[in-house]
Amino acid sequence: MENLLGLLRLHVIRGVNLAIRDSKSSDPYVIVRMGQQKLRTRVVKKNLNPDWNEDLTLSISDPTLPIKIMVYDRDWLSRDDKMGDAVFHIDPFLEVIRMKNQFGGLPEGTVIMKIQASRQNCLSEESKIVWNKGKIVQNMFLRLQNVECGEVELQLEWIDVPEEIRYQTDKGSSGIGNNEDTDIEVEFQKMYDSWVYTGKGKLNVVKEKALLQTMNEKLKEELSKEI
Numbered sequence: 001m002e003n004l005l006g007l008l009r010l011h012v013i014r015g016v017n018l019a020i021r022d023s024k025s026s027d028p029y030v031i032v033r034m035g036q037q038k039l040r041t042r043v044v045k046k047n048l049n050p051d052w053n054e055d056l057t058l059s060i061s062d063p064t065l066p067i068k069i070m071v072y073d074r075d076w077l078s079r080d081d082k083m084g085d086a087v088f089h090i091d092p093f094l095e096v097i098r099m100k101n102q103f104g105g106l107p108e109g110t111v112i113m114k115i116q117a118s119r120q121n122c123l124s125e126e127s128k129i130v131w132n133k134g135k136i137v138q139n140m141f142l143r144l145q146n147v148e149c150g151e152v153e154l155q156l157e158w159i160d161v162p163e164e165i166r167y168q169t170d171k172g173s174s175g176i177g178n179n180e181d182t183d184i185e186v187e188f189q190k191m192y193d194s195w196v197y198t199g200k201g202k203l204n205v206v207k208e209k210a211l212l213q214t215m216n217e218k219l220k221e222e223l224s225k226e227i
């Protein structure tokens, strides 16, 4: 098990021009996979341009793993149908996050990095990493593969994990986790407190994969409470 670097919040915004899998429409939802982690959005019924507007949170310990997005049509009397998939990597985003202390004074909306759409990635248009309301976010449109049509719009956001919860083995080698008193940190602290209250948050247990899973669930709970 490797170091926990932090959390990646994947804001699954919407689908555009998705494929028809029922008679006239589909009931789409998204599954996100990274390594052993698997998360999903809710189903939006009968809509080829669904607004999921849902946050899914991955715990990141190996940032080289690809993130896979799969869209499905929910069927109640048969197996769900595939509506395409896409893959992306978070290396460029994390590269920017590591330098984030340099970006404090940037004007709102400043583009920090652009990633071109190419045959080697699933981007349907240029993806931008942007300074947005005091945070660094990456906006992306993914072109779905293995399907006749469809795109998914996502936004990535990084959530630092406080030093005491991360593993201590590789201290100092990464810029991630430079503690600033941000809303995200406060939010994470609340989440961390809730693990302690449930008795699952002892620091020495953090190394267990199971807790990383729990972490996802707890974060989702915390986020839904805030909404």
Ligand SMILES: [Ca+2]
Binding pocket: 021, 022, 026, 027, 073, 074, 075, 076
């Ligand atoms: Ca259906």
